[in-house]
Amino acid sequence: MTGMSAAIPVHELDLPPLDLDSNPDPEARARLITAAREQHWLAKGLFGYTVTAYDDVVAILRDKRWFSAASLAIEMSGVSDPEFGRNRRPSILGLEGEDHTRLRRLVAPAFSPRAADHLRPYMREVVNGLVDDVVEQGECEFVGAICEPYPIPIICELLGAPKDDWRLFSKWAGDLLKIFNFNLGEDYRLVMQASRELDAYSSTMIEQRRSQPADDLLTALIAAEEAGDRLSHDELLSMVNAVIVGGTDTTRNQLACCVALFASHPEQWRLLAEQPELAPRAVEETMRYLGAIRGTARFASEDLEYRGVLFPKGTFIAAGTAVANRDPSVWDEPHRFDITREPAGQPQLTFGAGIHYCLGASLARAELQEALPILAQRMPNLALAGEVTWKPAGVAIWGPERLPISFTGHQ
Numbered sequence: 193m194t195g196m197s198a199a200i201p202v203h204e205l206d207l208p209p210l211d212l213d214s215n216p217d218p219e220a221r222a223r224l225i226t227a228a229r230e231q232h233w234l235a236k237g238l239f240g241y242t243v244t245a246y247d248d249v250v251a252i253l254r255d256k257r258w259f260s261a262a263s264l265a266i267e268m269s270g271v272s273d274p275e276f277g278r279n280r281r282p283s284i285l286g287l288e289g290e291d292h293t294r295l296r297r298l299v300a301p302a303f304s305p306r307a308a309d310h311l312r313p314y315m316r317e318v319v320n321g322l323v324d325d326v327v328e329q330g331e332c333e334f335v336g337a338i339c340e341p342y343p344i345p346i347i348c349e350l351l352g353a354p355k356d357d358w359r360l361f362s363k364w365a366g367d368l369l370k371i372f373n374f375n376l377g378e379d380y381r382l383v384m385q386a387s388r389e390l391d392a393y394s395s396t397m398i399e400q401r402r403s404q405p406a407d408d409l410l411t412a413l414i415a416a417e418e419a420g421d422r423l424s425h426d427e428l429l430s431m432v433n434a435v436i437v438g439g440t441d442t443t444r445n446q447l448a449c450c451v452a453l454f455a456s457h458p459e460q461w462r463l464l465a466e467q468p469e470l471a472p473r474a475v476e477e478t479m480r481y482l483g484a485i486r487g488t489a490r491f492a493s494e495d496l497e498y499r500g501v502l503f504p505k506g507t508f509i510a511a512g513t514a515v516a517n518r519d520p521s522v523w524d525e526p527h528r529f530d531i532t533r534e535p536a537g538q539p540q541l542t543f544g545a546g547i548h549y550c551l552g553a554s555l556a557r558a559e560l561q562e563a564l565p566i567l568a569q570r571m572p573n574l575a576l577a578g579e580v581t582w583k584p585a586g587v588a589i590w591g592p593e594r595l596p597i598s599f600t601g602h603q
């Protein structure tokens with residue numbers, strides 16, 4: 193008999209089904225979740241089990257026995273070409289244990305709040321330039337006009353790539369992001385091609401920085417050292433890849449989610465324009481209320497026990513960060529959107545939690561904190577100018593596909 197014998201195997205529980213993927217409407221989702229929670233703290237989702245309470249989501253994400261499902265994405269995609277698997281280095285999100293700790297310790301200083309602050313003037317310049325292009329029209333399709341182009345020049349500046357190369361990065365980012373489309377059978381050649389081109393480009397840049405250090409992320413990563421340990425050339429390439437894959441579509445979609453939300457809360461938009469110092473709170477509150485990433489997946493690396501339930505090795509679990517962000521045990525009136533809300537004492541979970549907590553959180557926060565007050569000031573009287581088309585509920589990085597807005601243009 194093992195110490196686990198008292199725990200009930202998860203498959204023996206009578207759990208409520210929870211199909212969030214086919215239900216994009218946040219209010220309808222909230223009702224489904226409340227109904228499921230009344231039956232059990234665990235629910236049965238499409239691909240495994242789901243936790244929805246704040247404390248459970250945080251506990252699972254902090255528990256190192258649950259491994260990130262990112263490393264399994266390739267195996268689950270059904271791509272059988274062995275070259276594809278061989279050519280893919282593990283990304284930081286797919287590493288666990290000592291391998292992850294080592295890499296994270298080496299790269300974390302390069303992603304500090306101070307490093308992100310350094311880029312704030314440039315972020316304002318980029319946002320203002322994009323607004324200049326549409327401000328006189330008094331209307332635009334916000335995703336195409338502002339969200340799509342915003343993160344790429346920032347990433348180029350962060351890495352130290354010449355500004356003129358943003359089109360190349362845009363193409364690579366677009367192709368690399370296809371890895372999230374669950375259509376890898378068709379897309380993997382494009383993904384591989386983009387990955388090869390980016391590696392070649394990054395390798396040249398790394399060589400240049402080795403002889404001529406500059407004030408950028410790549411130089412910081414090359415110089416990163418701890419107790420004589422350094423990043424290998426492959427690890428440097430993998431980090432550049434992670435920044436592009438992790439840092440573009442997330443920021444775009446989050447900005448679109450934020451503005452869609454403000455479009456239905458005009459008084460909050462006005463408040464932000466009048467009090468731009470509310471920007472940091474506005475970012476936390478919009479990310480809490482409508483996050484572009486709504487959950488993440490883990491699998492049990494061994495037979496493990498949690499809250500008296502036995503999860504056999506290999507069990508999948510979805511940590512529902514978006515629903516946890518509406519947990520009434522953490523936030524008063526969680527379904528109220530209010531950018532003046534006092535901090536709850538516990539963070540919103542759209543950046544995740546635990547060892548894989550978003551490495552780019554300072555950068556993403558800075559990008560949103562700079563963009564939102566500029567937009568609120570230069571696009572007053574924000575309103576929807578048509579229907580918002582949302583991405584399908586099941587996509588990993590979610591937000592409006594199209595967001596037609598109108599406003600009173602301010603130079």
Ligand code: HEM
Binds near residue numbers: 286440547548
């Ligand atoms: C609003 C924008 C963003 C959101 C909502 C977001 C969200 C997340 C989440 C939820 C995770 C954890 C995933 C998990 O535990 O399975 C994560 C990890 C990560 N993010 Fe972000 N992210 C954003 C922007 C960025 C940016 C700008 C960068 C790069 C500069 C970035 C780079 C990364 C990396 C490298 C990881 C993996 C960290 C690790 O495994 O240790 N993210 N992000």
